[in-house]
Amino acid sequence: MNLKTKITLGFLALLLLAGVGGYSLYSLRQLERTSRHGLQDNLYSVELGQRMLRALDQLERQPLTDTTGTGPFASAFLLEAGNVTEPGEQELVNELQQQLTRLQEYQGAWLHDTGGAPDVAPEVTGRMRELTYRIIDVNTQALTQKNEAASQRLGEQSRYVLGLLTVATLVALLLVLSVPEAAVGGLRKLLASIENATNQDFTASIPVESHDEFGTVARAFNRMLVQLQDYRTSTLAQLMAERNRVTSLVDNLDEGLLLIDEKHRVIVANPVAGRLLELPPSRLVGRLAEDVARENDLFRELLTHLDVPAARREQDIPLFTISQGGEEAYFRLTVNDVVSFNEALDKMEFVGSVLTLHNVSEYKKLDQAKSNFLATVSHELKTPLSSINFSLKLLQNGKVGALNAEQLSIVGNLKQENQRLLKMVGELIDVSRLESGNIQLNIQSAAVADIVEFAAATIQLQLQPRQLTLDAQLPDTLPRVRADIEKTTWVLLNLLANAIRYSPEQSPIHLRAARSTDGRQVQVSVQDHGPGIAPQHQERIFQRFVQIPDQRGYRGGSGLGLSIAREFIGSQGGQLWVESELGMGSTFCFTLPVADGAELAA
Structure with missing residues (x-):
């Protein structure tokens, strides 16, 4: 027998139990209803007989002329005549009717004084009493018989119900005990086989x-x-x-490769990574990254970049200098998080990180050669460009002879282009100094208000042609900062110049400064209402020689200003970034650390 049949039989057994219960309830109600109606009628007849007997007692104590007992007897008799339920009871009622009529005739003769009526009629009242007792006896016997019949029927119904309940219970117990065991037993065997297959x-x-x-x-x-x-x-x-x-x-692979899972355990390490770490792959694979870091300084330094957010990894790619065969080699670290789709949970999950050490020694040498070339060319160009600028100034002043209007216009254009070249040469010199690490910083305690005031005064002449306004707001409680005043002013001027270049006419430029929430830095921001910068370009604009044309097709200068500005701010312990949305303008922000005295005062 299959499980479906067993379960079906179980349901049928339950239905049988429900049917037996329903049948028992119906039978008991029918028996109770029948017994109640029959017993009520018989009891009512007995009660009426008692009332008639009491009326007869009153009639027998008084002469026939007193009819006070006849009324109650007649009332009870009429009710009894309408409640005849047993065999032979109707004949008794008819004869009692005759006796009652005879009694009423005697009483009528006395009342109308017609004569011929006795004073008392004991034979009539005696016969009426005898008939009344017989009516009571008939109903009393009926009560006894009906009680016995009801008891007998109840016993039979009880035996039928008990038998059906016994059968249904046995069937239900059989199925209840067999079906779960059959199901659980099969599942245990299936589970054991699945566990073996899993292994x-x-x-x-x-x-x-x-x-x-x-x-x-x-x-x-x-x-x-x-x-x-x-x-x-x-x-x-x-x-x-x-x-x-x-x-x-x-x-x-000619690059070092390390794969660390989500539990920080090294699961892949190629020979190049082993040589760089001076550890064989066998001592790396299978070990916790923290255990390896405790005995290897380079590995410990690599692990610090796992916790760097993915957005910052692109702008801050670390470069390691590792000695190989007595020579210095340069390796650039890239960290990529590996995610995989978990079908069971229906979501993407982090499964590990891939650390790759790229050998960029050749690129480093080429970059160094490029930097040396730019530094040499910049220094060589600065002197003749300065000389040209001085000569053009002499021509504009007229000290070497008067020039007509057209010649003055040409000299002015030449001077403007020459100054642009001088600015570009100066930026190239700054870049070469930054790359060589020879940049000189004069870090001192400075007031942000002084830096902002000097930059605002310098930039005023550039605001007038386009009718721009500079809205500078600085709180009086702003603490002093540790900064190189000259280079910080240069950064602020560069940001203001960019804001002027891209702002629409008659629009405000907002300059704000405030202390950071942790109290350790002061943030300066320059906000314009220009076209904004697309998200994909917001990090690229800080790269060297990168220029992003705006909607008007304008391109900036050399593409070095923001790169140098970020280097200047970063060398002072701060950060420079942009917050922008297309069509909503741009906000350039940089931070500077609070001076030690101001930090303690806070």
């Missing part, structure tokens, strides 16, 4: 002991185990070949 043991099949649903599942599962074993055998060689191929590719 790569495909030989533990399920014994087929029945022809029910579990027997069908067992046969299908056993076929699946056979197919899995065949598949595992056929694909094992392919998997090994693919693994060997991937291992060969990783081992032959």
Whole structure:
């Protein structure tokens, strides 16, 4: 018998129990209703008989001329005549009617004085009493018989119900005890076989002991185990070949590769990474990254970049100098998070990080050569450009002879272009100094208000042609900062010049300064109402020689200003960034550390 049939029979047994219960309730109600109606009628007849007997007692104590007892008797008799329910009771009622009529005739003769009526009629009242007792006796016997019949019927109904309940209960217990055991037993066997299959043991099949649903599942599962074993055998060689191929590719990379899982355990390390860390891959793979970091300084430095947010990794790519064969080699670290889709949870999950050390020694040498070339060319160009600028100034002043209007216009344009070249040469010199590390910083305690005041005064002449306004607001409680006043002023002027260049006419430029929430830095911001910067360009504008054309097609100068500004602010312990949205303007912000005395005062 299969499980479906057993469960169906179980439901049928439950329905049988419900049917038996319903039938029992119906039978008991019918028996109770029948008994109640019959007993009520008989009891009512007995009660009426008692009332008639009391009326007869009153009649027998008085002469026939007193009719006070006749009325109650007649009333009770009429009710009894309408409540005849037992065999023979109607004949008694009819005879009692005759006696009552005879009694009423005697009383009528006395009342109308017609004569011929006795003073008392004991034979009439005696016969009426006898008939009344017989009516009471008939109903009393009926009560006794009906009680016995009801008891007998109740006993029969009880035996029927008990039998049906016993059968239904036995069937239900049989099914209740057999179905769960059959289901749980099959599930235990299936679970044991699944656990063995999970442990790569495909030989533990399920014994087929029945022809029910579990027997069908067992046969299908056993076929699946056979197919899995065949598949595992056929694909094992392919998997090994693919693994060997991937291992060969990783081992032959000319870059150091480390793979760290979500539990910070090293799971892949190629030979190049082992040579750079001076640890063989066998001492890296399988170990916790924190354990390796405690015994290797370079590995510990690499781990610090795992916690850097992905957005900052692109703008702050670390460069490591590692000695190889007595020579210094340069390696650039890239960290990439690996995510995978978890089908069980229906979401993406972090599974690890890939650390790659790229050998950029050749690029470093080329970059150094480029920097040396730019530094040399910049220094060589600065002197003749300064001389040209001086000569153009002499021509404009007329000290070497008067010029006509057209000549003055040409000289003015030449001077403007020459000054642009001088500015570009100066930026190139600053870049070369930044790259060589020879930049000189004069860090001192400074008031932000003084820096802002000097920059605002310098920029006033550039505001007038386009009718721009500078809205500068600084709180009086602003603390002093540690900064190089000259270079910080240069940064602020560069940001204000960019805001003037891109602001629409007659629009305000907002200059704000405030203390950071942690109280350790002061943030300065320059906000314009220009076209804004697209998100994909907001980080690129701080790279060297990068220019982003605006909607009017304007391109800036050399593309070095913001790059140098970020280097100046970063060398002073601050940060420079932009917040912008297309069509909503841009806000350039930079921070400077609070001076020690001001920080303690806070």
